[in-house]
Amino acid sequence: MRITSNQHRAIVSAAHRAFGPAVRVRLFGSRADDARRGGDFDLYVETELADPDKLVRARERFLCLLDASPELEGEKIDVVLNSPLHKELRPIDRVARAEGVTL
Secondary structure (H helix, E strand, C coil): CCCCHHHHHHHHHHHHHHHCCCCEEEEEHHHHCCCCCCCCEEEEEECCCCCHHHHHHHHHHHHHHHHHCHHHCCCCEEEEEECCCCCCCCHHHHHHHHHCEEC
16 A cells, blocks of 8 residues: 555544544555555545435545645545445445455
8 A cells, every 4th residue: 555654644534524433445546556656546435424415515525624634735536435325336336345455
């Protein structure tokens, strides 16, 4: 996994602040692979939020908190959400769960 301990803490802290204590975050994609170089931060967020409006606001808050974090300044961050609103696993869910590293 190619992130610093400060970046790890910033991501987890922002997730808890935005989605609540039951949130789970996985890093997947190129940053989860030590053999690869560069790349953006692909984050898979599993939350219990089931209200679409609250989910959108939480995602926006999460991205704002990450953007304001000095540890992640200038980094490209992609967020994939999974919530009770998703009745079936999507292909991206399967990839993130299989290849992702829990933060």
